């Protein structure tokens with residue numbers, strides 16, 4: 001049995017399975033896509049998480065306290081089973097994905113032969129190419145109070161008060177094309193963020209204010225971010 005997605009792709013290709021990429025070029029495109037979709041996205045999100053740690057030291061402190069409550073011995077006590085139960089870690093990750101989804105627009109879609117009606121007042125004609133601006137929707141103040149602010153608490157302790165259940169969040173897309181790597185992405189982001197926060201104090205380097213990193217990202221399917229200079233000070 002193959003143990004990873006690329007081996008599954010190769011197995012399907014070698015066996016002429018009807019789920020296999022139809023040509024050599026399609027196989028190469030799929031492999032390229034997997035590398036970008038599977039590494040750039042999580043890496044960019046972890047970079048944004050580090051940015052928010054440095055920008056909001058009080059949230060960094062809170063996250064560390066929550067992690068240490070469940071792993072009092074620090075990193076030597078670390079286990080994924082324990083990390084998974086620290087809800088503030090997911091709150092921190094989700095708030096990062098809300099403000100900075102590493103795929104800001106996603107893949108284009110085409111409306112069906114019937115076109116698409118949205119509510120009563122918007123109709124998009126048949127066979128129209130559409131894109132969904134995830135980041136703009138996830139920062140829309142009609143749905144998200146304090147929309148531009150980094151508030152991890154909206155995902156849990158202030159969930160009801162801030163109406164999070166009714167707000168649109170789809171950093172991993174939805175429906176049949178939901179991200180195939182969502183579970184893997186959470187595993188790697190929880191692991192990276194929890195270990196970094198438990199082992200280091202994270203701060204902006206002298207001369208760095210994070211403004212360029214925060215404002216000069218480029219949308220190239222996955223987000224490309226400018227450099228960010230940070231200092232990692234080992235904790236005792």
Ligand code: HEM
Nearest residue numbers: 037038041042045103106107171172173177179180181185
């Ligand atoms: C923070 C991490 C990630 C985010 C935010 C993310 C987001 C997304 C989004 C928004 C899409 C849909 C694009 C569209 O159709 O418009 C997608 C698709 C996909 N992602 Fe991810 N992704 C992440 C990590 C990963 C990882 C780690 C993998 C693989 C291990 C992966 C594999 C895929 C694949 C194969 C698809 C295509 C699914 C399909 O079209 O059926 N992603 N991802």
